Amino acid sequence: MPHIICLAKQVPDPETPASQFKVDEQARRVMPAPGVQPVPSQFDTIGVEAALRIKDKVADTTITIVSLGPDSSRDTIKHCLAMGADEGVHINDPAVNDADHWATAEVLAAAVQKLAPYDLIVAGRQAVDWDMGVVGSTIAEILGVPVVTLAKDVQYEGGKVRVERVLPDGFETVESPAPCVVTVSNELGEPRYPQLRQIMLAARKEVKVWTVNDLGIPAPKNRVNLEALFVPETKVETEWIEGDTAAEKGEKLAVLLREAKLI
Amino acid sequence: MASGILVFGEATEDGRLNPVTLELVGAGTHLGGPVTCALLGSGVEGLAPECVAFGANKVIVVDDAALAVYQGDAYAPVAERITREVDPAVVIMGQTTIGRDLAPRLAQRLGTAVAMDCVALQMQGDKLVAERPAYGGSARARYTINGMPQMATVRAKSQEPLERDASRQGEVVKQSANLSPDAVRTKILERRKEKAEGVRLEDAKVVVSGGRGVGGPEGFQTLEELAAVLGGAVGASRAVCDLGWYPVPAQIGLTGKVVTPDLYIAVGISGASQHMAGISSVKNIVSINKDADASIFKASRIAVVGDWKEVVPAFLAKVKELKAS
Numbered sequence: 163m164p165h166i167i168c169l170a171k172q173v174p175d176p177e178t179p180a181s182q183f184k185v186d187e188q189a190r191r192v193m194p195a196p197g198v199q200p201v202p203s204q205f206d207t208i209g210v211e212a213a214l215r216i217k218d219k220v221a222d223t224t225i226t227i228v229s230l231g232p233d234s235s236r237d238t239i240k241h242c243l244a245m246g247a248d249e250g251v252h253i254n255d256p257a258v259n260d261a262d263h264w265a266t267a268e269v270l271a272a273a274v275q276k277l278a279p280y281d282l283i284v285a286g287r288q289a290v291d292w293d294m295g296v297v298g299s300t301i302a303e304i305l306g307v308p309v310v311t312l313a314k315d316v317q318y319e320g321g322k323v324r325v326e327r328v329l330p331d332g333f334e335t336v337e338s339p340a341p342c343v344v345t346v347s348n349e350l351g352e353p354r355y356p357q358l359r360q361i362m363l364a365a366r367k368e369v370k371v372w373t374v375n376d377l378g379i380p381a382p383k384n385r386v387n388l389e390a391l392f393v394p395e396t397k398v399e400t401e402w403i404e405g406d407t408a409a410e411k412g413e414k415l416a417v418l419l420r421e422a423k424l425i
Numbered sequence: 426m427a428s429g430i431l432v433f434g435e436a437t438e439d440g441r442l443n444p445v446t447l448e449l450v451g452a453g454t455h456l457g458g459p460v461t462c463a464l465l466g467s468g469v470e471g472l473a474p475e476c477v478a479f480g481a482n483k484v485i486v487v488d489d490a491a492l493a494v495y496q497g498d499a500y501a502p503v504a505e506r507i508t509r510e511v512d513p514a515v516v517i518m519g520q521t522t523i524g525r526d527l528a529p530r531l532a533q534r535l536g537t538a539v540a541m542d543c544v545a546l547q548m549q550g551d552k553l554v555a556e557r558p559a560y561g562g563s564a565r566a567r568y569t570i571n572g573m574p575q576m577a578t579v580r581a582k583s584q585e586p587l588e589r590d591a592s593r594q595g596e597v598v599k600q601s602a603n604l605s606p607d608a609v610r611t612k613i614l615e616r617r618k619e620k621a622e623g624v625r626l627e628d629a630k631v632v633v634s635g636g637r638g639v640g641g642p643e644g645f646q647t648l649e650e651l652a653a654v655l656g657g658a659v660g661a662s663r664a665v666c667d668l669g670w671y672p673v674p675a676q677i678g679l680t681g682k683v684v685t686p687d688l689y690i691a692v693g694i695s696g697a698s699q700h701m702a703g704i705s706s707v708k709n710i711v712s713i714n715k716d717a718d719a720s721i722f723k724a725s726r727i728a729v730v731g732d733w734k735e736v737v738p739a740f741l742a743k744v745k746e747l748k749a750s
């Protein structure tokens with residue numbers, strides 16, 4: 163009866179139109195686009211999908227969602243519960259509102275230990291806001307468990323986790339003893355969409371709310387300083403090919419590239 | 426007192442140096458050096474002189490069968506030991522499949538932090554300032570690190586290697602891995618290649634890339650023909666790979682491959698920032714898309730608004746004609 167812990171983060175919607183993506187350079191923050199709701203980080207819902215596929219196969223699997231974030235992160239936990247996870251833990255504490263990746267990893271590792279025993283910790287390969295890709299592996303090192311990254315398939319059987327991971331030119335299958343951390347990549351597939359029945363059931367699933375005090379650790383320190391955040395300037399002179407037909411444009415393109423010695 | 430730059434180089438599976446190694450040695454030199462380059466693997470000893478020729482002041486070779494194929498449990502303790510012995514101010518490695526796995530583990534073992542996927546590095550006094558894309562490439566972030574050593578992984582082709590100079594001198598030392606027998610908890614059961622034939626995407630001077638606008642897997646045959654005529658390689662957007670229209674190793678983007686061809690022809694690609702992150706340093710982007718508002722046009726040197734099914738065959742035919750004449 164494996165206990166799987168899935169780490170989930172709420173992020174600004176990456177589908178925010180480019181014209182509405184704005185950065186407050188003084189505060190070093192992305193300004194939330196008006197009317198655009200935050201969403202669960204996509205690789206994290208893929209992680210929940212990986213856990214649910216195990217639950218579909220292995221009897222008595224339980225899935226706990228853990229999220230560190232402000233009040234709104236509750237929506238991300240609810241979404242994962244509506245996908246089919248069993249319970250949630252929301253670490254909601256102003257003391258860690260500005261936690262960097264390392265402070266975050268320390269808090270999440272402490273939460274995982276409080277939720278022990280566990281057999282598998284699943285995280286996204288990177289959060290789609292900062293794209294750092296460090297938290298899952300850092301948690302594994304803190305807990306002293308193996309970590310297998312870039313998973314496109316995760317199987318659990320008899321105390322072992324088997325992961326197919328993505329390599330630059332192919333794939334490899336890695337076996338790890340449980341417990342371990344696995345980080346998932348988009349090659350695993352689309353996360354299942356919550357169906358109405360699951361959304362209603364999710365309303366009754368428990369979401370515990372913890373502070374850093376509840377975890378019995380001192381407030382963790384940040385290890386990096388964000389010195390600047392800005393939108394890079396992109397100045398490209400675009401030449402639009404004209405033509406009466408698409409085919410004509412295609413021909414002109416060939417001539418243009420030939421003249422530019424690009425082909 | 427921590428000083429100098431430690432580069433973790435990388436060997437390819439067919440026994441060559443991953444070019445990012447030499448780029449890192451170049452970057453380390455520009456950060457002030459001296460540069461120590463560590464090479465972990467099996468059969469990598471012969472690669473050390475090349476690191477020296479490209480500027481490494483010292484090369485530490487750990488050539489051990491246990492390191493033949495990357496596993497974090499094998500590489501992390503070896504990397505940790507080397508780092509503690511060298512006691513550098515800065516540690517850098519490539520943002521490769523290995524680097525993405527090894528760097529965060531090494532950082533935690535050393536009690537420090539790592540800035541991942543950096544595209545620019547500089548020293549301000551003894552502080553490393555690392556600049557990297559964030560928010561799918563829509564933003565840039567600059568970090569400094571409160572910890573020693575200051576670590577960064579570096580995007581391939583974002584840094585310049587030095588000129589090769591065979592007269593350069595450098596110390597080459599060999600060490601054993603000294604791995605304890607129970608260090609490696611994981612086991613690789615199987616590996617399989619799924620590589621496209623022809624030019625490697627990372628090396629191609631011309632890339633023809635297809636997005637959702639291609640409409641299905643069949644369209645990629647035309648793109649393959651075009652790439653072949655242009656002497657290039659075929660890439661694909663993440664959406665296309667997720668749909669199974671084209672193999673995963675061809676994926677270009679933040680979580681796929683970063684490519685630096687002289688010419689990038691994007692067919693039916695809208696220009697999501699996650700994809701643009703894979704071509705952020707390409708100077709000549711040509712985009713073909715039915716949608717005149719596609720955001721990719723803003724980053725394109727040449728924009729063709731039209732149905733690719735009509736544009737590309739005509740383009741291909743004209744290219745063949747021009748090449749024949």
